[in-house]
Amino acid sequence: xxxxxxxxxxxxxxxxxxxxxxxxxxxxxxxxxxxxxxxxxxxxxxxxxxxxxxxxxxxxxxxxxxxxxxxxxxxxxxxxxxxxxxxxxxxxxxxxxxxxxxxxxxxxxxxxxxxxxxxxxxxxxxxxxxxxxxxxxxxxxxxxxxxxxxxxxxxxxxxxxxxxxxxxxxxxxxxxxxxxxxxxxxxxxxxxxxxxxxxxxxxxxxxxxxxxxxxxxxxxxxxxxxxxxxxxxxxxxxxxxxxxxxxxxxxxxxxxxxxxxxxxxxxxxxxxxxxxxxxxxxxxxxxxxxxxxxxxxxxxxxxxxxxxxxxxxxxxxxxxxxxxxxxxxxxxxxxxxxxxxxxxxxxxxxxxxxxxxxxxxxxxxxxxxxxxxxxxxxxxxxxxxxxxxxxxxxxx
Numbered sequence: 001x002x003x004x005x006x007x008x009x010x011x012x013x014x015x016x017x018x019x020x021x022x023x024x025x026x027x028x029x030x031x032x033x034x035x036x037x038x039x040x041x042x043x044x045x046x047x048x049x050x051x052x053x054x055x056x057x058x059x060x061x062x063x064x065x066x067x068x069x070x071x072x073x074x075x076x077x078x079x080x081x082x083x084x085x086x087x088x089x090x091x092x093x094x095x096x097x098x099x100x101x102x103x104x105x106x107x108x109x110x111x112x113x114x115x116x117x118x119x120x121x122x123x124x125x126x127x128x129x130x131x132x133x134x135x136x137x138x139x140x141x142x143x144x145x146x147x148x149x150x151x152x153x154x155x156x157x158x159x160x161x162x163x164x165x166x167x168x169x170x171x172x173x174x175x176x177x178x179x180x181x182x183x184x185x186x187x188x189x190x191x192x193x194x195x196x197x198x199x200x201x202x203x204x205x206x207x208x209x210x211x212x213x214x215x216x217x218x219x220x221x222x223x224x225x226x227x228x229x230x231x232x233x234x235x236x237x238x239x240x241x242x243x244x245x246x247x248x249x250x251x252x253x254x255x256x257x258x259x260x261x262x263x264x265x266x267x268x269x270x271x272x273x274x275x276x277x278x279x280x281x282x283x284x285x286x287x288x289x290x291x292x293x294x295x296x297x298x299x300x301x302x303x304x305x306x307x308x309x310x311x312x313x314x315x316x317x318x319x320x321x322x323x324x325x326x327x328x329x330x331x332x333x334x335x336x337x338x339x340x341x342x343x344x345x346x347x348x349x350x351x352x353x354x355x356x357x358x359x360x361x362x363x364x365x366x367x368x369x370x371x372x373x374x375x376x377x378x379x380x381x382x383x384x385x386x387x388x389x390x391x392x393x394x395x396x
Contacts, residue, residue, distance in 0.1 A: 001013055001014050010023065010025070016040075017061075020036050020037060020064060023035075023036060035063065035064060037118075038061065039059065039061050040060045041057065041059050042058045043055055043126055043128070047127050047128050048164070048237075049129065049131070050131050050240050050241070051100075051101055051130055052100050052101065053101055053242075054098060054100055054101070055097075056095065056097055056098075057074075057084070057094075057097075057111065058093065058094070058095055059093070059124075061091075062092070067092055068116075068118060069115070070114065070115055072086070072094060072096060072111060072113060074096070074111055075109065076105055077104075077106060077109060078104075082098065084097060101130045103131075105130050106128060106129050106159075107127075108125050108126070108128075109125065109126055109128050110123050110125050111126065129160050131155075131157060131166065131242070132155075132156060133154060133156070133235075133242070133244040134156055136244070137244055137245065138244075139244070140246075140247045140249060142248075142250075142319055142326045143220075143223045143250050143251070145223060145250060145252040145329075146223065148220065148222065149223050150218070150220075151220070151231050151246050151248070152211070152212075153233040154215050155235075158213060158214045162192075165190045166187070166237040167186070167188075168185070168188075168216070168235045168236060169183075169185045169199075169234055169236075170182075170183045170184045170185075170186075170216060170232070170234075172203065172231050172232075173232070175228040175229040175274050182199045183199060183205065184198050184199050184200075186216060196216075205220050205221075206221060227250060228248050229247075229274075230246070230248075231246045231248060232244070232246075247275075249275055249319075250274045251273045251274075251317070251319055251329055252272055253271050253272075254269075254270050255267055255269050255270070256270070260334050260335065261311075261333045261334065266308055266310065267308070268306055268307070268309075269285060270305070271285060271305045272305075273304075273319065274303075275303065276301045276303055277301065277303070278321070279300055280321055280322050281319065281321040281322075282299075282300070282320055283297070283298040283305040284296070284298070284305075285315060286316055286318070287313045288316055288330075289313070290313065309333065312333045312334060313333055314330060316328055316330045317329050
């Protein structure tokens with residue numbers, strides 16, 4: 001592992017900690033002494049991590065002189081300073097814990113080692129690869145009933161030139177249910193080829209033929225209200241896991257009663273979402289081209305907003321988050337034609353007259369029945385009287 005060149009230079013490669021010490025060069029009566037201080041930096045899992053994992057660095061040093069107290073500073077792949085945790089250290093061995101890694105942390109990091117006595121300023125670079133998603137850990141997506149929704153998870157394995165194979169799966173947990181439904185499995189080969197296998201036959205979804213590279217994507221062609229819930233994409237590599245979730249919130253509108261709006265009548269419009277909204281989001285009903293009196297907002301965490309309307313027109317329910325309208329759903333309220341109003345009025349008047357006639361009939365029938373009952377009672381009394389008189393004549 002060492003050689004001496006013609007210019008009396010000693011070259012040592014594949015340094016080990018045990019190579020530290022004092023090296024002496026002799027030429028005749030002249031001697032030159034050089035002290036070699038050796039550092040060794042190792043990173044856990046050979047520098048291959050999944051997002052949200054915490055790397056561990058071990059820095060060791062060896063020297064023939066007393067070992068100095070080192071100051072350690074880290075710089076990430078974007079040259080941002082990182083403050084490490086030092087839960088355990090000795091003069092010979094420093095154990096450094098980094099932060100939870102994100103997919104964007106892949107690249108070359110630098111460990112800067114400093115000592116005042118003896119004076120040491122040494123930069124040690126090391127590679128970090130973080131396999132994961134370019135999505136956030138939890139993303140919320142809004143959709144309206146009967147719309148088409150595409151859910152996408154962007155992986156970074158090609159961007160960071162990940163050389164090992166890994167697998168994954170996409171699952172769905174319905175809102176309010178503990179059951180988990182497996183939608184598809186996928187695996188990525190060491191050559192970076194993606195293979196997907198559809199698992200669920202009961203859930204209506206499609207895998208788009210054309211989609212961005214390194215992307216897991218499903219399409220819901222016609223969203224139902226009960227399609228809401230958490231869709232989780234999970235990676236698995238050497239028994240370790242990383243996941244990213246998309247929470248789908250679905251909105252629907254309805255009317256009671258259903259049908260054309262009759263003048264003078266009342267109708268209730270209902271706008272409903274599949275789960276409570278975050279504190280910075282709310283529902284709003286408004287009539288298009290209406291006035292401020294035609295606007296109603298939901299309260300915090302409400303999942304349903306009702307509005308009683310007294311005028312026809314185009315009504316619209318908005319889901320607003322941080323003053324930004326995420327989705328809207330319209331409900332047209334048509335005014336009933338005049339002849340329908342007359343039919344309704346006629347039916348109402350006719351119904352009232354029918355009730356009145358039935359009431360009169362009941363009174364007449366009751367009076368007639370009462371009279372028949374009294375007549376029958378008098379006839380029975382008369383028969384009883386005649387029977388008593390006949391009995392008395394026979395005794396004489």
